[in-house]
Amino acid sequence: MERDLVQLPKLPVGDIIVAFVDWIEQYFGWLLDGISAVLGFLIGGLQDLLLAVPAPILTLIAAALVWVVTRRDIKLAGLTALGLLLIWDLHLWNLAMLTLALVLVSTIVALAISIPLGIAAAGNDTINAALRPILDFMQTMPPFVYLIPAVIFFGLGNVPGTIATVVFAMPPALRLTNLGIRQVPIELIEVADAFGSTPQQKLFKVQLPVALPTIMAGVNQCIMLALSMTVIASMIGAGGLGYQVLVGIQRVNIGMGFEAGLAIVIIAIILDRITQSLMPRYYERQ
Amino acid sequence: MGVEGSVIFEKQPRENLRSVQSVISVEGLTRVFGQDPERALKLRRSGRSKDEIHEETGNTLALYNVSFEIVPGEIFVLMGLSGSGKSTLLRCINRLIEPTGGKILIGGRDIVSMDPEELRMVRRCKLGMIFQNFALLPHRTVLDNVTFGLEVQGIPEDERYQKGNELLRMVGLGDYGASMPIHLSGGMKQRVGLARALAGDPEILLMDEAFSALDPLIRREMQDELLDLQRRLNRTIIFVTHDLDEALKLGDRIALMRDGEIIQIGTPEEILTRPEDAYIERFVAGVDMTKVLSASDVMHHPGPVAQCTAGTKVALHLMKEHDVENVFVVGHERRFRGLVTFDDVLEAIRAGRELEEIVITDVPSVAPDATLSDIISLIVGGPYPVAVVDDRGRLRGFISQSAILGALARNGERSRAVA
Structure with missing residues (x-):
């Protein structure tokens, strides 16, 4: 064995982190409990709501929704119905509804944080400079690493899974909101100012609407990332289709893993098409 | 009935306009882009040119000691090549660009020293602006673009739509209120821009290369329409252009700019016949007199x-x-x-x-x-x-x-x- 020439004293990074975590739990335990309770309530409530509707009826509602938002794309509405019926047929309906609830709650929380931060970053170079390294850090960190603090602070289950998903899904929405607002043509900003807008009017009547296509691309990315996190989050006890895939892997049950994976893809396609259709079209010629 | 002798011509003497009180009065306006405006100005006072100052300090002297007065109802053209400071000057008047020094009196009040709330009121009620690339808001219908300024002022919807439709009819786009800007041609877009600028009934219109992005035929048409509109509405217009033919056609008076300074102000005829320095002479040398002189x-x-x-x-x-x-x-x-x-x-x-x-x-x-x-x-x-x-x-x-x-x-x- 090769021996090190110099024995560097090992820095107590691990000990410091443990002390930090203890400190947080001691003084912010109430906050963690609060977050946990709210998220747990949202996820459970949304799941119950989705399951309260019989599967065929929800399928019809989903198909109708797609039909409306895609401006009467009958083909896509039909495929949506077929996809959801397949999930039902595979006996994955309950798991799929839990996954959907997890994804929607994660996305809503992620957007509730990232869009205001993106707006702030667009309006203030200091905030932007401070956020950039944090975002780089969040995006280069392998998503598995998010699981550790989530488990430490929130234990096992759906809530820590959602927390890890929120952290993972946030950066693109934040960056694209920031970018979209910064890319609003200077002449349009001048229009807002020249006609006497207040800063709020400028933001809501000019900057956000003009940046909306870019912001919506961020929303779409956010949802897709949240879905892609479902399998990873299942390793800390998040339920749903992701957990089914994980069990399939652990038991080398190819059929079971594949069926659950297919269900995830179906949900992903439906959510993607709906958010893409919601993107504003005022730049397109008819 | 007897024979009439020769007719004495009632040509409108433009000089009369100047005795009227000015709408806008600019005094010693200066704008420096860069880190160290004081040093740049000191160098300028010691006689350095804009280029030398830029080389030495990295600062751009965009406007230096500009002064002029504009009387009610005139079309005042700011003309110069690109980089001469004409657009910067226009944007200082509604403070889209903050002046480094000097005064701009609009209706006797200095806009440079106004707080944000006062400035907003002046922008809403006294100034309308028209942009080179139209700058219509892509997410709003034509009507909502025209009424943007009124909406910002908090005027109720039916009232502002009524005004907006009136203006659209005036610029010949009465049927296009519900269209989106992307479906309009360039000339139509600028008519919307014009209607939008007029919506707040401003005394003063700031027009930044308003017709430069249009093709020549439409451009001439818009110039004629502007003159026609001006005869009816009688606003005070500050018109920025780099095109001498346009300046001569529209301007009651023309201010020629170079390197951030005004080098001559005069009626089109004065500029053409008595250019004050060689630069202006070169500028006007290319003018086709058969297109400038009228019957x-x-x-x-x-x-x-x-x-x-x-x-x-x-x-x-x-x-x-x-x-x-x-x-x-x-x-x-x-x-x-x-x-x-x-x-x-x-x-x-x-x-x-x-x-x-x-x-x-x-x-x-x-x-x-x-x-x-x-x-x-x-x-x-x-x-x-x-x-x-x-x-x-x-x-x-x-x-x-x-x-x-x-x-x-x-x-x-x-x-x-x-x-």
């Missing part, structure tokens, strides 16, 4: 005219006395009828015919604002002078071949002197 610039007063009710002998007498071969004939209120020639009149006296029977009516006639280039084709080869007739049909003057040649010769001399 009213080169025409002669009608001289002797015969009333159509007068007899042939009166006409003969007029021609003999003034030693001319033909005389214009006018009707009631000097409405243009045509012309009679010396030979025809002699013939008519001999045959005992009336003056009205021998009037030649197919004499070419033009409007006072017709350009020389339009007139040349009429006059070359025609036996008669061209009559200049105003929009009410009254005879204002005439243009002979020699008048055209004289104007062209003056133009030639000027180009040679510059070269």
Whole structure:
């Protein structure tokens, strides 16, 4: 064995982190409990709501929704119905509804944080400079690493899974909101100012609407990332289709893993098409 | 009814405008882009040029010590090449760009020292702006674009839509209120821009290269429409352009800018005929005088005219006395009828015919604002002078071949002197 020439004293990074975590739990335990309770309530409530509707009826509602938002794309509405019926047929309906609830709650929380931060970053170079390294850090960190603090602070289950998903899904929405607002043509900003807008009017009547296509691309990315996190989050006890895939892997049950994976893809396609259709079209010629 | 003598022309003296109190008064306006404006200004005061200052300090002296006054109802053109500071100057007037120093008085109040709330009020009520690339908000319908300024002011929807539709009709887009901007052509977009700027009933319109992005035909059309609109609405307009032809056509007065300073302010004629330095001479040398000079610039007063009710002998007498071969004939209120020639009149006296029977009516006639280039084709080869007739049909003057040649010769001399 090769021996090190110099024995560097090992820095107590691990000990410091443990002390930090203890400190947080001691003084912010109430906050963690609060977050946990709210998220747990949202996820459970949304799941119950989705399951309260019989599967065929929800399928019809989903198909109708797609039909409306895609401006009467009958083909896509039909495929949506077929996809959801397949999930039902595979006996994955309950798991799929839990996954959907997890994804929607994660996305809503992620957007509730990232869009205001993106707006702030667009309006203030200091905030932007401070956020950039944090975002780089969040995006280069392998998503598995998010699981550790989530488990430490929130234990096992759906809530820590959602927390890890929120952290993972946030950066693109934040960056694209920031970018979209910064890319609003200077002449349009001048229009807002020249006609006497207040800063709020400028933001809501000019900057956000003009940046909306870019912001919506961020929303779409956010949802897709949240879905892609479902399998990873299942390793800390998040339920749903992701957990089914994980069990399939652990038991080398190819059929079971594949069926659950297919269900995830179906949900992903439906959510993607709906958010893409919601993107504003005022730049397109008819 | 007697014979009228020559008409004294009521050309509007522009000098009169200047005695009126100014709407905008700019005093010592300065703008430096960069980190160290004080140093840049110090260098300028010690006589360095804009380029030297930029090289030495990295700062750009965009405007230096600009002063001028604008009177109500005039079209004041800021002209210069790109980088001369004309757009910066325009944007200082509504403080889209903050001046580094100086004063801008609008209605007697200094806009530079206003707090944000006061500034907003002035922008909403007194200033309208039109942009080079139209700058319509892509997510709003045409009507919502036009009424943007009113919406920002908190005016209720039905009231602002009523005003917006009125303005759209005025600019000829009455049917397009519900369209999205992307479906409009360039000219239509700028009409929307114009309607939007007028929505708040501003006293002052700031127009930044407003027609530069349009193709030449539409551009000319928009210029004519602006002049027409200005006659009816009588706003004060500050118009930025790099195009001398446009400046000459629109401007009551033109301010020529170079390197952030105004080097000459004058009426189009003053700029053309008395350029104050070699730079302006070069600038105006390329002007095609046949497109700049209008019929009213080169025409002669009608001289002797015969009333159509007068007899042939009166006409003969007029021609003999003034030693001319033909005389214009006018009707009631000097409405243009045509012309009679010396030979025809002699013939008519001999045959005992009336003056009205021998009037030649197919004499070419033009409007006072017709350009020389339009007139040349009429006059070359025609036996008669061209009559200049105003929009009410009254005879204002005439243009002979020699008048055209004289104007062209003056133009030639000027180009040679510059070269």
